[in-house]
Amino acid sequence: xxxxxxxxxxxxxxxxxxxxxxxxxxxxxxxxxxxxxxxxxxxxxxxxxxxxxxxxxxxxxxxxxxxxxxxxxxxxxxxxxxxxxxxxxxxxxxxxxxxxxxxxxxxxxxxx
Amino acid sequence: xxxxxxxxxxxxxxxxxxxxxxxxxxxxxxxxxxxxxxxxxxxxxxxxxxxxxxxxxxxxxxxxxxxxxxxxxxxxxxxxxxxxxxxxxxxxxxxxxxxxxxxxxxxxxxxxxxx
Numbered sequence: 542x543x544x545x546x547x548x549x550x551x552x553x554x555x556x557x558x559x560x561x562x563x564x565x566x567x568x569x570x571x572x573x574x575x576x577x578x579x580x581x582x583x584x585x586x587x588x589x590x591x592x593x594x595x596x597x598x599x600x601x602x603x604x605x606x607x608x609x610x611x612x613x614x615x616x617x618x619x620x621x622x623x624x625x626x627x628x629x630x631x632x633x634x635x636x637x638x639x640x641x642x643x644x645x646x647x648x649x650x651x652x653x
Numbered sequence: 654x655x656x657x658x659x660x661x662x663x664x665x666x667x668x669x670x671x672x673x674x675x676x677x678x679x680x681x682x683x684x685x686x687x688x689x690x691x692x693x694x695x696x697x698x699x700x701x702x703x704x705x706x707x708x709x710x711x712x713x714x715x716x717x718x719x720x721x722x723x724x725x726x727x728x729x730x731x732x733x734x735x736x737x738x739x740x741x742x743x744x745x746x747x748x749x750x751x752x753x754x755x756x757x758x759x760x761x762x763x764x765x766x767x768x
Contacts, residue, residue: 581761583758641688644697644698646697
């Protein structure tokens with residue numbers, strides 16, 4: 542099973558709201574990733590968790606706050622976002638042996 | 654620094670024919686992996702094929718195969734017997750093994766299949 546699930550599928554939030562994106566995998570992968578993808582562009586890496594510890598933060602603004610409660614779950618907490626943060630947010634999990642990453646379907650975020 | 658370049662923003666092919674998508678990359682690493690990912694309009698990114706840099710043999714997955722030219726830093730994807738379901742954005746990506754393992758993507762090639 543190479544499934545990564547993400548909820549919600551769509552999210553509309555105001556600039557003063559607080560919301561969270563959720564990602565889940567049950568493949569036993571120990572690396573999990575958050576990417577941001579603008580229309581017609583490749584994904585841009587935001588964060589990497591390895592063995593539940595944050596290993597890479599690509600200089601992402603603090604209004605994005607990642608959390609990895611356990612090896613299967615990854616959250617992205619959102620607060621005081623800007624309209625330019627509107628994008629598709631992709632979660633991925635990865636194997637440590639063949640370095641493949643498996644992506645979820647994404648959350649389409651619109652900030653109004 | 655690593656870069657991945659896909660020089661074909663768009664391509665089209667007739668159903669059942671063969672198409673080749675180009676990708677070149679630059680890295681100073683000796684250990685790395687190369688990938689092709691497919692993203693259909695429904696947006697889920699799907700892994701198509703993987704190539705380890707230390708392997709000389711080109712990877713193959715059913716109708717998908719690669720032409721990996723390490724010296725030329727070229728990694729093209731060939732799709733045989735194209736099907737309507739192959740229509741998607743295709744991204745070439747590079748992952749170095751040492752240090753921070755970050756996927757570096759090309760800008761993508763949008764593939765259209767003509768019936």
